[in-house]
Amino acid sequence: MRHVVVMAGTGAIGLMAVFAVDLLNFYYISRLKDPNLTAAIGFAGAIGYVQIAVSIGMTIGLGAVIGRLIGARKATRARRLASAFLVVMLAVAAVLGIMTASLATWLLGLLGASGEAQNQAASFLHLVSPALPLVCMGMAQSALLRAVGDARRSMQVTLVGAAVSAMLDPILIFLLHMGLMGAAISTIVSRSVVVLCGYISLRDHYMLERPRLRAIKPATQRIGAVALPAIATNLATPVGSVFVTHFMSRFGLEAISGQATIDRIVPVAFAFVFALTGSVGPIMSQNLGAGRKDRVKEALGASLKLTALCVLLTWAVLALCHGPIIHLFAAKGVAVQIITLFCCWLVASYFFVGLLFVSNTAFNNLGHPLYSTMFNWGRATLGTIPFVWIGAHYGPIGILVGQSLGVVLFGTLAVLTAFRVIQKL
Template identity: 60%
Template sequence: MRHVMVMAGTGAIGLMAVFAVDLLNMIYIAHLGDPALTAAIGFASAIGGVQIAVSIGLTIGLGACVGREIGSGRFDVAQRVASSFMTTTFVLTLLLGVATALFADPILRLLGASGEALTQAERFLYIVSPFLPFVALGMSSSALMRSVGDARRSMNVTLGGAIVAAILDPALILGMHEGLTGAAISSVLSRFAVLMLGMRGAGAHGLLRKPQLHAIPGDTKRVASIAGPAILTNLATPVGSAYVTGNMARFGLDAVGGQASVERIVVVAFAFVFALTGAVGPIMAQNLGAKKLDRVREVLRSSLTLVALCVATTWVVLALIQNLLVAGFHATGNGATLIHLFCSWTVSSYLFVGMLFVANSAFNNLGHPIYSTLFNWGRATLGTIPFVTVGARYGAAGVQIGQSLGCVLFGSLAVVVAFRVVANLNVGQVTPETDAIVAASDVPTLSPEAAMADLDAIEEAALSESK
């Protein structure tokens, strides 16, 4: 429990800082009094969510593979895999970012954007999307630091990016009257800070070196066995959100702006839950690699306990401050209704969202990534489309309620399956292809005991081995 708390808590600080700045950004834009601008953020966020989902999926695959190698005491293999896949991540995210900028107009129209909201959302994506590799590589570097237990440096990556955005957002949006363009410029500079801090931290642990070109295809294939399903898994959430945004657009710009406001409240209020799901993956992978299956089971139980405590506390806080949030976002009509509904009732559905995310971490790191893909896409399709379609008959509030009911169903099913997966673990599963790779290359290894020791011991052993 303490290990999970430390790793997730430090991650939550960084994430909360990033999301809090994003929330303030939304408030700054709302302060300008133009509903088209707040709606534009909602439309652009729906597309940006797809980009970040791909980046997170790549990060999950990298963290799981590197964490397992470190847990098994194979630091040299972990170093090689990390360097290879960081190269792959750069290429893939650059292609995705450029493609998004080129096809922003038809994609936004498909979501229901039109008029000034369409123009503003396009402009935002033109500026921000090509710089997707900055944030993807920064996130990957942060995952590498978590894989060796460096919670502080991992936290500083996202915290540093948040500080840059916190300074630039009000200056550009309000001070220089740049509006949504100012927010886009701030986002690019913030991503650059994330990249610099991430690469510096990963380099400090010797986790990165010059990639070996001949090793990139093989290492990429290995990580892709986890990253591929993880990407598909993470894409489900923004795809489902895009469907919700499209339905909200039927009820006017206030509804789209209100939905965007709720999404920003969610990521701040549940930063700990999101950080938890990112932190427990490497912990599970390390203990699986070290053949400590009892700890794997304990991580799952501890994580779910923390999710429940977090959701209960957040529900009370949001119920008390909901009027302040409505005023802060300058929400009216359907926008205000959606914020009140979320803070009073539908926030409870995030208990089941948290359960689903924790279960996905278990699936991705314990050899069953296809399960997380199936559950997330089940939630995004069967758990979203019919529920939201029926709910839309009763207005914008019905859309939000329908989305919440789908979360309850699939979160419950996922956690039941996760417990079955963990209960059926056996030591024989801990002999992946890495054993053959190490034997063939005769790479010297660290002992599992040294690899599972505290951070200083890991660093000292790795340095001694490299010498």
């Protein structure tokens, strides 16, 4: 429990800082009181989550394999494979980022965006998407720091990037009157700072070397065996969100703005739960490499207890503060109903989201990545499409309720399967 709390706690502080800045961005834009801009953030965010999902999937593969090698005391091989796979990660991110920027307007049209909201979202993606390799590199560096047990520096790297963004946002958005483009520039600069700090921190651990061409193939094969299913797994969540955004767009810009507000609150409110998924993985893989099955099971149990505690505390805070939240983000019309329902009731469903995420981490790090793919896509399809389609007949509120019901089923099944996997190690 102590190991999980330390690793997840430091990771949560870093994640919370990053997502708090994202939430602050949304707050600044909302104060401009232009529904086209707040809706543009919602549309651009739905596409951005797909890009981030690919980056996270590659990072999961990197952390799982390197953590297992370190647990087995094979530091030299870990360094060689990590350095080689970073080349692959950067190449994939560059291609994906450029493709997204090129197809931005068309992709936004598929989501239901139109008019000024579509134009603003496309301009944002044209700037931010080509810089996707910076995101990928920053995530990889943070994962390597966690893999060697340096939770403090992993946290500090993300904190520095968040601080830079927090300072630049009001200057670019308000003082220089750059609006959404100012937020995009701030994002790129902060990601660059994260990469620089991550590189400096990793030098002390000798976890990076000049990539060797002959190491790229074995690194891709070994890490890719975990990364590809992890990418497929992580793509499920944003694909499900894209489907929800498409249905929400039928109810106007206010509905999209309400959904965008929730999408910015969730990562901050549940930073600890999300940090668990990145932190408990190396703990499991290291103990698996060391042959300690008992500690693998203990890590999963501790994660589930912490998830329950985090959701209960978050539910209480959001239920009490939903009024000020509505006022802060200048929500109007149906957006007020969406935020109120989420803060007072639907936030409880994130316990089952946490069960699903922690279970997926166990699958990815214990040699069963296809299980996580199956459960995440099950949630994104069978657990989302029919529920949201039926809920849409009752308006935006029905969409959110339907989305929440689907995750209860798949979160429960996933955690039961995770314990069975550990029992059979």
